[in-house]
Amino acid sequence: MKAGETTGGPDGPGPDDSGTGAGTGPHRGTGAAAGGRPVDPRMFDGTVAAVALLAGPEGRLLYTNSAFTRLFGARRLGLPAREAFPDSDGHRFLAVLESVRDTGRARQVVGERRPDPGEPGQARHFVYSCSAVTTDQGPGILVLAMDTTAETLTLQRYEALATALHAVLRRRPDGTWRLTWSSAGHPPPLVVPAVGDAGYLPGAADPPLCVASDFLRTTHAHVLGPGDTLLLYTDGLIETPSAPIDEGQRRLASEAVLCRRRSLPDLLRVLQGLSDHRDDTAMLAFRVDEAP
Missing domain, CATH: 3.30.450.20 (PAS domain)
Incomplete structure (x- = not known):
């Protein structure tokens, strides 16, 4: 647009605008309202x-x-x-x-x-x-x-922070497994029991890594019974820009219950499909042997 030209509104030329006339008529935009005085x-x-x-x-x-x-x-x-x-x-x-x-x-x-x-x-x-x-x-x-x-x-500092989850599994004499874990800003572990609804293990996550070197981190514990499946995953599996993270968690838990009888490789392949692939996704699954 050249200085001195006029232009109509979004629906076409204005009442006094032939498209070629001279002057300082109305312009589209916030600061160029029709009849507006020049900016001082x-x-x-x-x-x-x-x-x-x-x-x-x-x-x-x-x-x-x-x-x-x-x-x-x-x-x-x-x-x-x-x-x-x-x-x-x-x-x-x-x-x-x-x-x-x-x-x-x-x-x-x-x-x-x-x-x-x-x-x-x-x-x-x-x-x-x-x-x-x-x-x-x-x-x-x-x-x-x-x-x-x-x-x-x-x-940038927030994006540079690393989240992590450290987990240890130990077999107990009765055939169950004791899980201990500590979370540094990571999504909670998901447990799919042999029977019943899946659930995220309780316990608040500690801050991400590199926030405070002297921070005393919390250790949580849970016992896995025969047929229980443990799923560890990154947030890329449950986070999407168009939905809150708890919706992604509900979707993951529901799908995991539907697939609880599948082999672990098949389970992971199905769950991978829940990701929108905007972020990297990693999963780790563990299942306790069924009781003899």
Whole structure:
């Protein structure tokens, strides 16, 4: 969209829009409402958010506030976006700007990592929110940069944590097996008895590994009788983005009961089908021999 052109709403041209007329008529998008006054960039001077304002077909830089300068350094006004943001996230950031300019629809893009001037070697993370606005030079784009470093690093630390389950099985003189286990943030063991409903063994999981080296972990115990099946598994078997984890657990328990008479290899093949394969899945099954 060129400066000075008009564009209609989502259902076609507006009442005064022939598709070729000049002026600064309505645009689709949050910041470019019909009849809206041009954005006054001075309103962003004292904000803590980093703000930049661009206008024209090349997205020339009209304004940056002091917060933007502190985070990204000084940028010479008047430069087209391609030159004003040479260190942006490749062509993706520029493509988003063009999309907002052409459609009037707000977009977001995750920013690249960049060195923090105050902490050499420390990465910074940003999300850029780009919205169509009206400026005193015609249609423009308001770029709001949100620093998401703290949230991103927290998520990375969480993803780096390892969960584990340590289990020991010991045969007892009466033919039963004593299971002892300790969970570090891992899903609970599932027991499918020879008769009756399957159940997840009680006992709260301890924190994942590497959270605290001096943490005193809890040991739980359970006795497995003849014909009982023990299933250990990773969360990839029960977690899906579209359903809560307890729904995945119910589905697993129900299917395991239906397959309790199958051989262990067949049981694992059937249960593998419950995974949506978005995450790695591993299973380990153990069955106590039936009583003679």
